Amino acid sequence: METCLCPLTRSFRPDFVLIRQHAFGMAENEDFRHLVIGMQYAGLPSVNSLESIYNFCDKPWVFAQMVTIFKTLGGEKFPLIEQTYYPNHREMVGGRLGL
Known part of the structure; x- marks a missing residue:
């Protein structure tokens, strides 16, 4: 039997999101704007508007x-x-x- 060393990719489709923290911080590795843009691009509904989350960056x-x-x-x-x-x-x- 062969063993696959391929990375496992999982995905999910949420009904809506609630964002509870800033999408961009001053510390290293605290830039999550790409996720907000991706959610906006996908048309994902959000409790708080994705536009306001992005503007707060x-x-x-x-x-x-x-x-x-x-x-x-x-x-x-x-x-x-x-x-x-x-x-x-x-x-x-x-x-x-x-x-």
């Missing part, structure tokens, strides 16, 4: 969306702590772009 993008809400509702209804955006590390030392 970029924190300045999220803050920019909150600034839009702040400008619409005002500081009384939507208080927001002021932050400064730096497009790169050189701007942190020399320039400042306040939001």
Whole structure:
């Protein structure tokens, strides 16, 4: 009898997913954006929208969306702590772009 040394491939098709953590982190091997893109590509339903999960991979993008809400509702209804955006590390030392 022959022994097959082929890797075993298993697959499954979930009905829907619930994502409970960030898809992208700063530590090594914490980039799962490809999985979110794959689920979106497959049309897999999700409890929380895959678009929102993907958007949360970029924190300045999220803050920019909150600034839009702040400008619409005002500081009384939507208080927001002021932050400064730096497009790169050189701007942190020399320039400042306040939001």
